[in-house]
Amino acid sequence: MGSNLRIGSRANRGLAPMTPKERLSLIECYARGPGLLRAAVERKPADALKWRPAPGKWSAHEVVCHCADSETVSSTRIRFLTGEERPTILGYDPDRWAQRFDYHALPLELALCQIDQVRAWTSDLIRRFPPEFWAREGTHSESGRYTAETWLTTYAEHLEIHARQIERNLAAWNVATR
Numbered sequence: 546m547g548s549n550l551r552i553g554s555r556a557n558r559g560l561a562p563m564t565p566k567e568r569l570s571l572i573e574c575y576a577r578g579p580g581l582l583r584a585a586v587e588r589k590p591a592d593a594l595k596w597r598p599a600p601g602k603w604s605a606h607e608v609v610c611h612c613a614d615s616e617t618v619s620s621t622r623i624r625f626l627t628g629e630e631r632p633t634i635l636g637y638d639p640d641r642w643a644q645r646f647d648y649h650a651l652p653l654e655l656a657l658c659q660i661d662q663v664r665a666w667t668s669d670l671i672r673r674f675p676p677e678f679w680a681r682e683g684t685h686s687e688s689g690r691y692t693a694e695t696w697l698t699t700y701a702e703h704l705e706i707h708a709r710q711i712e713r714n715l716a717a718w719n720v721a722t723r
């Protein structure tokens with residue numbers, strides 16, 4: 546975790562590119578993410594999966610559906626960044642998607658399978674990237690300059706962050722239903 550935070554904060558300050566070793570370590574974090582998310586979901590009792598800790602906060606089920614959509618978008622982002630010339634990367638509002646797509650109505654297991662599949666498919670691709678691909682860049686519609694390394698820094702820990710969110714949700718559910 547420490548190294549993720551360090552690399553993340555460095556990327557935020559816009560400093561030098563990563564070393565190959567740092568990139569490899571983030572790619573391994575990226576590949577491990579689905580297992581962490583699944584483990585967090587499996588620790589939750591079935592009747593706690595759609596429990597929301599507060600109005601406007603996501604249930605574990607909604608978190609997993611967000612991850613499936615976000616990881617699907619992410620898998621296209623890295624392909625546009627490296628396969629096209631200076632693409633525009635579109636931002637979106639995850640809370641609006643959760644409401645508009647009625648995440649509680651969507652099947653949890655399909656969401657988990659989607660996450661497994663897009664991450665495995667993309668992990669395989671990015672492990673094969675030549676070093677110069679990591680310097681390729683586009684423009685994010687909300688945050689501006691967006692390189693392939695920005696992408697890697699962002700998504701390497703995305704599922705780990707949401708696995709921890711599900712663990713906090715379970716702790717709050719345990720207190721609320723005690």
Ligand code: NI
Binds near residue numbers: 615707
């Ligand atoms: Ni997210």
